[in-house]
Every structure is written in structure tokens, then in C-alpha cells.
Amino acid sequence: MWLWFSKLGSPKWFYELSGKWLPWLAAGMSLLLIVGIIWALLFVPPDYQQGDTIRIMYVHVPFASISLAFFPLMAVAGTITLVWRMKLADMVAKTAAPLGAWFTALALASGSIWGSDIWGTWWIWDGRLTSMLLQFFLLVGVISLRSALEDADAAAKACALLSIVGCINVFVIKYSVDWWNTLHQPSGSFSLSDEAPNPPEVWVPLVIMIVAVYLFFVVSLILSTRNEILERERRSQWVQELIGAN
Amino acid sequence: MFESIQFSSFGDFVEMGGYAFNVWSVYALFLLFFFINLYFPILKRKQIMREQKRRLLVNREKVSIDSKLSNNEMDKNDS
Numbered sequence: 001m002w003l004w005f006s007k008l009g010s011p012k013w014f015y016e017l018s019g020k021w022l023p024w025l026a027a028g029m030s031l032l033l034i035v036g037i038i039w040a041l042l043f044v045p046p047d048y049q050q051g052d053t054i055r056i057m058y059v060h061v062p063f064a065s066i067s068l069a070f071f072p073l074m075a076v077a078g079t080i081t082l083v084w085r086m087k088l089a090d091m092v093a094k095t096a097a098p099l100g101a102w103f104t105a106l107a108l109a110s111g112s113i114w115g116s117d118i119w120g121t122w123w124i125w126d127g128r129l130t131s132m133l134l135q136f137f138l139l140v141g142v143i144s145l146r147s148a149l150e151d152a153d154a155a156a157k158a159c160a161l162l163s164i165v166g167c168i169n170v171f172v173i174k175y176s177v178d179w180w181n182t183l184h185q186p187s188g189s190f191s192l193s194d195e196a197p198n199p200p201e202v203w204v205p206l207v208i209m210i211v212a213v214y215l216f217f218v219v220s221l222i223l224s225t226r227n228e229i230l231e232r233e234r235r236s237q238w239v240q241e242l243i244g245a246n
Numbered sequence: 247m248f249e250s251i252q253f254s255s256f257g258d259f260v261e262m263g264g265y266a267f268n269v270w271s272v273y274a275l276f277l278l279f280f281f282i283n284l285y286f287p288i289l290k291r292k293q294i295m296r297e298q299k300r301r302l303l304v305n306r307e308k309v310s311i312d313s314k315l316s317n318n319e320m321d322k323n324d325s
Contacts, residue, residue, distance in 0.1 A: 052263035110272045223287035243298045
């Protein structure tokens with residue numbers, strides 16, 4: 001267990017293993033993404049209330065649900081950084097923040113475009129949207145905190161703390177539709193679980209898209225983390241050998 | 247399989263039941279986002295590789311020049 005743990009923390013080990021996995025992950029992602037997009041755009045029946053805007057759900061829901069994973073991920077990585085001073089954990093935390101900001105921004109933008117017709121408004125200051133916007137600003141805060149602090153070690157610690165505190169907001173986002181549902185007209189909620197069970201032709205492509213976007217998140221995170229490793233470990237023997245061999 | 251396509255013509259498909267702007271802008275953003283988050287890390291990797299390789303070569307040259315210099319100066323002084 002401890003051997004495995006210390007191995008996992010080694011950037012070299014991660015770099016080699018991720019290099020082996022990357023083509024498979026990318027291939028799976030592309031396949032699922034193509035199937036998912038074609039299914040969502042061509043084969044999903046229009047919703048009886050929302051018509052063809054239901055196709056927006058296949059982009060919005062995967063991004064919105066995965067954007068909730070960033071703060072917990074950064075908090076776990078931050079805790080490992082604080083407690084065990086594992087280099088790799090901080091690299092993952094660093095690359096996750098901008099990616100998380102992108103995910104949150106796309107979830108907000110797609111939701112806004114969806115709402116502009118279905119709700120009749122681009123924006124509404126309800127619990128879900130406001131807490132999601134807060135998450136975006138928190139992620140921007142984490143990114144700027146890191147670039148503002150010159151000392152890399154201090155920056156890693158400060159970002160780790162902010163990520164752990166920022167996890168509170170994830171609960172607010174998650175339960176916002178339950179907490180504030182009563183204040184809202186039912187049409188204001190876009191939670192799918194409240195509705196009657198959906199037929200498979202509606203949820204199967206959604207599951208495909210969620211898995212595809214998850215793979216995309218993993219692939220993108222691995223790509224940036226590998227860059228971070230190459231930059232931070234550039235003085236080490238194995239990186240110099242790797243670059244020399246290329 | 248193809249009989250369950252929800253649109254009778256390509257024009258219908260583009261129109262998206264009157265929601266062309268909403269549906270297509272979301273999918274366009276999605277593809278743009280997808281492209282940005284895969285293309286830039288790959289581009290950055292190439293830059294890092296190029297930069298590091300250059301640094302490596304400069305260092306090697308420096309080392310060889312340094313060793314030649316120190317060999318020549320060896321006779322003059324010991325440092």
C-alpha cells in the first residue's frame with residue numbers, strides 16, 4: 001500500500017503510465033462523443049414541452065454535473081499536498097483549476113442559452129445559478145491566488161486551503177434545487193429526477209454523453225498534468241533523457 | 247434505425263423546430279471548448295519540448311566549451 005502510494009506520487013511513474021493510457025482514453029472518448037452527439041441531435045424525440053431545445057440537455061447536463069467534481073478533486077489533492085507533500089497532487093490541483101473554470105463557464109453558458117427560450121430569461125438569481133456563478137469566481141480566485149504568490153510552496157498551500165473551503169459551495173449547488181424549489185415555480189427547476197421516469201431513448205444518449213465528457217475531462221487533465229510535470233521536473237535526469245531522445 | 251431520425255429533411259434539421267439559434271450555439275460552444283482544451287495542451291507540450299531541447303543543447307555546448315577552456319587554462323592556474 002505504501003509502496004503503491006509513494007509510486008503514485010512519483011511524477012515519472014505517472015508520466016509513463018498516463019502515456020500508455022492516453023491513446024485508449026482518447027479513442028474511447030472520441031467514439032462515445034461521436035455516437036452521443038449524433039444520437040442527441042438526430043434521434044432523440046423532441047420533448048412535449050420543450051421541443052428541440054431538449055437537445056441542449058445533452059451538452060448542459062454532462063458539463064454541469066462534472067463541474068461539481070472539481071472542488072472535491074482539488075480538495076483531495078490539496079489535502080494530500082498539505083499532509084504528505086506529494087508533488088504530483090499539487091500538479092493535478094494546479095491544472096484542474098483552469099479546466100474547472102472552463103467546465104463551469106460552459107455549464108452556465110449552455111444553461112443560459114437553454115433558459116433564454118424555455119424560461120424566457122437568460123439569467124435568474126436563484127440558488128442554482130447563483131451558487132454555480134460563485135463556483136466560477138472561486139475557481140478564478142484559486143487560479144489568481146496561485147499566480148499572485150511567488151513562492152510555489154506557499155501558493156500550493158494557499159490553493160489547497162481555498163479548495164477545501166470551496167467544497168462547501170458544492171453542497172449548496174447540489175441541494176440548491178431542493179432547498180429553494182418551494183420558492184420557485186416548478187418550471188424553474190431543471191432537475192430531471194423530479195419528473196416521471198424518462199424512456200431509454202432519452203436517458204441512454206445522456207449517459208453516453210456524460211461518460212464521453214468525463215473521459216474528455218480525464219484526457220484533458222492528463223495532457224495538462226504531463227506538461228506541468230515536464231516543466232517542473234525539467235532538471236531531473238529522466239526528463240532530460242526523454243527530451244534528448246526526442 | 248434511420249426511420250427513427252426525428253427530422254424529415256436537412257432543412258428541418260437545421261431549423262431545429264424553431265430553436266436553431268439555441269441548439270446550434272450550444273453545440274458550437276461545446277465544440278469550441280473541446281477544441282481549445284485539447285489543442286492548447288498539445289501545443290504547449292510541443293513548445294516545452296522545443297524550449298527544453300534548446301536549453302539542453304546550449305548547456306551541452308557550454309559544458310564542452312567550459313571543459314576546453316579549463317583544459318587550456320589548467321597550465322596557467324589551478325582554479
